[in-house]
Amino acid sequence: MAPTGGSESHRKQIAVLGGGISGLSSAYYLTREFPSAQITIYEGSNRLGGWINTQVVDVGDDKITFEQGPRTLQPHRLSSLVTLDLVARLGIQNQIGFHHKNSPSSRNRYIYYPDHLVLMPGGDTSLLDQLTSLMTEPIFKGMMLAPIKEYSRPGRDNSLLDESISSFMNRRFGTPNMTNNIISAVMHGVYAGDIDKLSVRSVMRPLWNVEEEHQSLVRWLLRSILGHTRKRDSKELALERTMLKRISVSYDFMRKNARAFNFKNGMSTLTQAIASYLKSHPNVEFKMNESVRGVEYDVETNKIQVAFRFLFFAMANSDQIKTSRNCPPDIYSNCISALPASTLATLTPHLPALQSIHAATVMVVNLFYRNPDLLAVQGFGYLIPRSIPLAQNPECALGVVFDSQVEVTSMPVPGTKVTVMLGGHYWDSFSYYPDAEQGAAMAKQLLKRHLGIHVEPEAVLVSLNRNCIPQYYVGHDQRLTSTDIHLRTKFEGKLSVVGSSYTGVGVNDCIRAGMEVAAGLADSPEEGYTGLEFFRVPKPW
CATH class of the missing domain: 3.50.50.60 (FAD/NAD(P)-binding domain)
Incomplete structure (x- = not known):
């Protein structure tokens, strides 16, 4: 314009x-x-x-950065093109770094269930290992037959205007394990929210629209493989054409080869x-x-x-x-x-x-350890589903990010940096929240139990982000x-x-x-x- x-x-x-x-x-x-x-x-x-808040923290005779809010951006959506165009207009494109789609931080995503980290399909392992995991890990119980069940189920009644994510997933796939173990974990990572309350129409709009058009998600997927495409909004197409004309060749390369991007200095x-x-x-x-x-x-x-x-x-x-x-x-x-x-x-x-329109409160605990080899696995991090009972998750933890493996530039000080996210919908009924000292103690307790990290961190930063993520x-x-x-x-x-x-x-x-x-x-x-x-x-x- x-x-x-x-x-x-x-x-x-x-x-x-x-x-x-x-x-x-x-x-x-x-x-x-x-x-x-x-x-x-x-x-x-x-x-x-x-909520974008990069903090610089002294570590000995050097400094490191902690992200107390968002830390990466997705490059593949239409809105990503708008961001990349803005970055170019501001002249900060040389500050961008990206994670190649084949890097461990891009491919390896974990969920903690029931008492260990489980690598999700698509991770950096052989096809045989992935099939073995699907058949033996309890988190995937019943999922092998879920696509067949989904294909045979009828589409929704036209009178249904909206429903919760859990209702939609159970209705379509008939597999509560998938809903409780995987979908809830994903929503913990994005919304810190309760899938019994979050709207599938607003949060997962493409799936809602696919069911309306094709009556089955699997049926649409098969048609897509055969070359059929969904109808797209004319306004969306016009914006995409405009943005694609503006972005440079290097940006286009990044979009095709990156899983995420962020900024070198935060x-x-x-x-x-x-x-x-x-x-x-x-x-x-x-x-x-x-x-x-x-x-x-x-x-x-x-x-x-x-x-x-x-x-x-x-x-x-x-x-x-x-x-x-x-x-x-x-x-x-x-x-x-x-x-x-x-x-x-x-x-x-x-x-x-x-x-x-309610919003969830999330406590973000950033921790830095001197040992650069503290993590036994490589990846973006892991999420914790609602199927883990609070007796096994007393910290009300949502997930952990392996920051030192996610960031696009090496830290000036060798070490391991992680972020623990606590609260979200678990804290909706709380009249008061843990203080910084309690939050740090809970994060260290979680890392000790889940990852076997017994050493004390050299630096800790705790931020209580009140009402930071709106709940749709x-x-x-x-x-x-x-x-x-x-x-x-x-x-x-x-x-x-x-x-x-x-x-x-x-x-x-x-x-x-x-x-x-x-x-x-x-x-x-x-x-x-x-x-x-x-x-x-x-x-x-």
Whole structure:
């Protein structure tokens, strides 16, 4: 989309709520679509980047990095192309490193069950070893016949609008072992969530759509092998063509040969580069330590509600932002919220469905050991399924990442670096959480029991990430359809939403949402853009 200049850009005053990856990306693309608009970014803390948080830790006479949030990005999805294009525009492509698809960190993924690490199919072993594992490991019990069962089962009833991941998998494959042992572990790694609550329609949309089109996942797979392809959304195809034209040959090579990529100096390289660009832009202003306390929309007819205890000054056709200092509200022609859905729901009474979007809390424990040969296996790490009873998982652990094998550059200090993830849906009912000392003790206890690591780490960093991963529970699509309607009727499309609460929890998803909301506002200056157009029934494309 070409930048929109002229008087319209001069009149625009745009607020962006939140300085995480979604807010920063939105602001970046707004500067390209509206080069003359005044853009104000509100951030409630004293740092930018949100959950992307690379920490540098002293180890003896040198330093190492710990990732307290996301650590790798996937290169194969459409949203990945958007990220790679952004990286190139920011001039940090030389900071990217990738894991070759044949490397152990790419191929070897483990699940802990019932009392040891089990290498998943596709790992760096012979075909005979993999077949032996499928037939002898308890984790795979009943899975050999699962595809046959799935092929013969009827498709879902058209009246079924959504269901949980566990319900879908059990209904399709009739093998609870696969659901409880493998699918639950995967969802622990991505969402830290409960598969009895997570929506298959929202979390595993391709599988939901395949069943609708082909009645069977295995039937579709066989047709794909024979050369039949699924129908693709025209908007998706257009975006893919645009992005593929932009990326370089080296990026295309990486997409075809990499399993994941990250940055040589940590994931914060990306957010810092976006922030540096924005700080150098003459029309961008940051308001740090500013917690927004209310968002409202005024119209000339005065048909608007005042948000609880806040006084809003009347101003036609503008969004108003009330900040934590109880100052008079700032006036904007558009507002983009990159805040968590539940936080936005407290700022206005007009988006009630957002109150139901829960988020999981995860404690991240980073540990560094001097011995570089501490791990007996090579790979990305391992996940822990819900089938491991809490008596055997008292730490409520979700999984462990082998960071020293995952990172694309060698550490300046020889050693072993791992990250233990605790909590998630296991902690949903907790009224308080373990402190840093308790978290470190639990992580060390887990590593001792699972991996036989008895030595003390040289460095430990504990971070409690409260409400960090939104949970797309059953009915998520319907909630967002309702929110889209309210954004149009109560805010006239002047308030848009982006971020992990809505259309994907990954970094790539958030960057793509930021690009699309800026383009949407440029393409629809009168109607506005909510950020939830995908959920309209029927869809607008």
